Amino acid sequence: MRNTDHTPNPAQNPTRFDIHLRAARVAFGGADIFHDLDLTLQAGSFTCLLGPSGVGKSTLLRYFADLVEGDVSGTITCSDNLPLTGRVAYMAQQDLLLPWRTVHENVVLGTVLRGEKPKHEKASYLLKQVGLNDAAHLRPAELSGGMKQRAALARTLMEDRPVVLMDEPFSALDPLNRLRLQELAARALRGKTVLLVTHDPLEALRLGDDVHVLAGAPAKLQNAITPKGQSPRNIADPEILAQQAELLRQLGAENSDMAEIPS
Amino acid sequence: MNMQNNPHTNRKPLSERRWLIFARPLIIIAALIATWQLLVVITGAPKYMLPTPVDVWTTLLSRYDVLFDHARYTIAETVIGLFAGAALGTLAAIPMALFSPVRFWLMPILLVSQAIPFFALAPLLVLWLGFGLASKIAMAALIIFFPVTVAFFDGLSRTETGWLDLARTMGASRWRLLTHIRLPAALPAFASGFRVATAVAPIGAVIGEWVGSSHGLGYLMLHANARVQIDMVFACLLILCAFSITQYFIVDRVLRAALPWQPDSLKPRN
Numbered sequence A: 001m002r003n004t005d006h007t008p009n010p011a012q013n014p015t016r017f018d019i020h021l022r023a024a025r026v027a028f029g030g031a032d033i034f035h036d037l038d039l040t041l042q043a044g045s046f047t048c049l050l051g052p053s054g055v056g057k058s059t060l061l062r063y064f065a066d067l068v069e070g071d072v073s074g075t076i077t078c079s080d081n082l083p084l085t086g087r088v089a090y091m092a093q094q095d096l097l098l099p100w101r102t103v104h105e106n107v108v109l110g111t112v113l114r115g116e117k118p119k120h121e122k123a124s125y126l127l128k129q130v131g132l133n134d135a136a137h138l139r140p141a142e143l144s145g146g147m148k149q150r151a152a153l154a155r156t157l158m159e160d161r162p163v164v165l166m167d168e169p170f171s172a173l174d175p176l177n178r179l180r181l182q183e184l185a186a187r188a189l190r191g192k193t194v195l196l197v198t199h200d201p202l203e204a205l206r207l208g209d210d211v212h213v214l215a216g217a218p219a220k221l222q223n224a225i226t227p228k229g230q231s232p233r234n235i236a237d238p239e240i241l242a243q244q245a246e247l248l249r250q251l252g253a254e255n256s257d258m259a260e261i262p263s
Numbered sequence B: 001m002n003m004q005n006n007p008h009t010n011r012k013p014l015s016e017r018r019w020l021i022f023a024r025p026l027i028i029i030a031a032l033i034a035t036w037q038l039l040v041v042i043t044g045a046p047k048y049m050l051p052t053p054v055d056v057w058t059t060l061l062s063r064y065d066v067l068f069d070h071a072r073y074t075i076a077e078t079v080i081g082l083f084a085g086a087a088l089g090t091l092a093a094i095p096m097a098l099f100s101p102v103r104f105w106l107m108p109i110l111l112v113s114q115a116i117p118f119f120a121l122a123p124l125l126v127l128w129l130g131f132g133l134a135s136k137i138a139m140a141a142l143i144i145f146f147p148v149t150v151a152f153f154d155g156l157s158r159t160e161t162g163w164l165d166l167a168r169t170m171g172a173s174r175w176r177l178l179t180h181i182r183l184p185a186a187l188p189a190f191a192s193g194f195r196v197a198t199a200v201a202p203i204g205a206v207i208g209e210w211v212g213s214s215h216g217l218g219y220l221m222l223h224a225n226a227r228v229q230i231d232m233v234f235a236c237l238l239i240l241c242a243f244s245i246t247q248y249f250i251v252d253r254v255l256r257a258a259l260p261w262q263p264d265s266l267k268p269r270n
Helices: A057-064 A103-107 A109-113 A120-129 A145-159 A175-188 A201-207 A238-252 B018-043 B053-062 B064-098 B100-113 B118-129 B133-157 B161-169 B174-211 B217-226 B230-258
Strands: A019-028 A031-041 A046-050 A071-078 A088-091 A163-167 A193-198 A210-215
Touching: A019 A057, A031 A057, A046 A057, A046 A201, A057 A071, A057 A163, A057 A193, A088 A145, A088 B161, A103 A109, A103 A120, A103 A145, A109 A145, A109 B174, A120 A145, A145 A175, A175 A201, A193 A201, A201 A210, A201 A238, A210 A238, B018 B053, B053 B064, B053 B230, B064 B100, B064 B133, B064 B174, B064 B217, B064 B230, B100 B133, B118 B133, B118 B174, B133 B174, B161 B174, B174 B217, B174 B230, B217 B230
Parallel strands: A046 A193, A046 A210, A088 A163, A163 A193
Antiparallel strands: A019 A031, A019 A071
């Protein structure tokens, strides 16, 4: 109920450190998903990772969250010399809402799991920001797909971590809901370091400051495309459309059938 | 739901007619009793082989005090055994799910033990624990322990990996992960194990009574059987059935109410 005059979240704590991934290698069942992979996430920038299904986008994202088990090597360093662990928030394609907790209780889950005092006012504020203040007391089963993902976004924002890792968070939504949620996320996450995995080139160009394509086996990162202007960008912009064509070309380069499609 | 308002016939499906909700069980029971009566008439079976429904009903009413007195024991054994078995099953499942050495050493025992015919242990239990309640409670608890342990352990080991990932990035402690995510997530599995246990618990108690006791419906059945009071045997069976069904429905209701977010609680039932 407090802070009702807030404009959409002027990033409370902008992120001030770069993250350097060096010589990352992950192998499953003896085959390298990627090796010798370097990636820098600039402080406060929105990085998008595109690539064909199964290429290892999610694995790379999960690498940053320290969620990959098994045959893993490489280093992650932060420019402020503090560890990255404990400074990331994670949002997946599935909403991962706990069905026995209400929307509000799901949003405060992180504080509960850490044994902290839940910040109910902040949760209410964030739920209002994502347009769910009337649904705070409902259980996830009573929500639509778009509402569930908005609740998941509120839970991610609630963590207020400097780094946000998002794994195709909007891909299961209908186009209109996807557009709305992209806009919401772009504004709410401004100033944070974000890594977003997506298979939608337009989504990447709409939201990303740097757009990387991950392709091949073992997967390699292509040179980043950097769309101009502030996100969320207008996807009808001719320059964006030209960049989309370039991204599609990069995505199809590994696959001769795709390369034949005129852009 | 989508079958409502069929414009062609204007008839609701059977499952949606209100009056049938209560009438259905009554009609089924009436049909079963009629069949039973018919069977007695057709076969001409004597009363000491197959009593008529009327005979059994008369016995139920006239020997009400004896039946009720013995039923108390069986019900107590079953209910105590049910909760003791479920509690032990819970206590076994949690450390197995949490600690891999416990799982490593207990899992084979658990799997092999499911092949043991526990009813065959009844004579031993009576020998060790005596003719009283304790041996029957142990019998009921023993056969309940396994379905509950297996179902709950299974539920605890199948926590949605996305939730575990999320909890990990949130910095959850092992204990809070258990109490806030893994345990609640396993409750539907526990509930289905507990439902199975509820159905088998009275069997454990009655078997225990058959082997050695001086009270309970199982004892009364054997006693009456030996004296060719088959109407009494049937009366015991009826009480046992009524109790089992009632207990099952109470447990089912309580579990549904306790887990309102469970998928099958949200569906309408027939």
